Amino acid sequence: MPVLPALRHIRPSRVPGTARVFATIILFAAMAVSGCGWSSDATDGPTDGSYHDGSLRFDGSAPSLDALGREVLTSLSRADTTRLEGYRLSEHEHNDVVWPELPASAPEVNFPMDYAWSNIENRNRKGLVRIIPRFADRALAFREVQCRGETERFVSFAVRTDCWVVFVTGDTLEEWEVQVFKDVLERGDGFKVFRYYDAEPRRYRREARP
Numbered sequence: 001m002p003v004l005p006a007l008r009h010i011r012p013s014r015v016p017g018t019a020r021v022f023a024t025i026i027l028f029a030a031m032a033v034s035g036c037g038w039s040s041d042a043t044d045g046p047t048d049g050s051y052h053d054g055s056l057r058f059d060g061s062a063p064s065l066d067a068l069g070r071e072v073l074t075s076l077s078r079a080d081t082t083r084l085e086g087y088r089l090s091e092h093e094h095n096d097v098v099w100p101e102l103p104a105s106a107p108e109v110n111f112p113m114d115y116a117w118s119n120i121e122n123r124n125r126k127g128l129v130r131i132i133p134r135f136a137d138r139a140l141a142f143r144e145v146q147c148r149g150e151t152e153r154f155v156s157f158a159v160r161t162d163c164w165v166v167f168v169t170g171d172t173l174e175e176w177e178v179q180v181f182k183d184v185l186e187r188g189d190g191f192k193v194f195r196y197y198d199a200e201p202r203r204y205r206r207e208a209r210p
Contacts, residue, residue: 051157054188058093060086061190068191069145069165072180076135081128088124088193089185091117098185101154124195131180131198141168143175147184157187159194166204175204 062068068087075083089098094117104111142165149162163184164177178201181193 051153051155051187052189056156057188057190058089058097058185058192061187061192062087063190065145065147065160065163065184065191066142068184068193070142072193073135073140073142073165073167076132076180077138077140079132079136081132084128084196088195091121093192094120097187098157101156120195127196127198131196134201139170143167145184146177151186157185160184160186160191175206176201177204178202 062071071087072084074080075087095113099105099113099116103109104116105113144166145163146166147160147163149160152159152161161183163182164179165181166175166177168175179197179199181196183194185192185194
């Protein structure tokens with residue numbers, strides 16, 4: 001029996017007719033604003049590391065990617081939602097700092113900022129409700145965070161994409177990986193999560209290492 005009990009994948013129910021079309025529209029909108037599907041235009045931002053200015057760091061940011069992953073994993077094992085939320089981008093940080101630099105905020109896109117945040121908030125809440133029971137009260141040992149996607153650079157921040165937390169559990173040395181967060185904002189030498197995801201652990205795929 002695997003170290004982590006087999007976790008049934010929650011499959012979405014089939015969506016008929018116009019409801020399916022509406023769901024597809026919402027999905028693409030979510031990709032534009034919630035840290036997945038970043039526009040390639042983002043690379044037009046500075047590449048000299050100016051977003052490392054310490055004065056830009058958001059309150060509560062972790063000092064490194066690994067520190068962020070370690071704290072998130074520990075907080076999940078303790079079911080500490082307060083600490084988990086502390087490492088996530090706040091509404092103020094999103095609306096006043098991050099959103100104005102995202103491609104989705106352009107006037108020609110005409111995408112409502114409030115809807116963008118509410119979408120992130122709702123998906124985050126649903127993700128936490130499902131992932132906390134998978135990790136609560138488990139003996140977990142953090143290994144590292146790997147962000148295997150591109151780093152998108154904006155004016156005052158960068159976004160690390162396709163991030164995985166690698167860990168072991170119990171007395172075994174078998175390694176696991178999980179995407180409890182996929183995208184990480186880097187600003188002022190601090191790191192924060194955009195939102196948490198409903199993800200199932202899988203055995204670590206060493207060949208996936210960048």
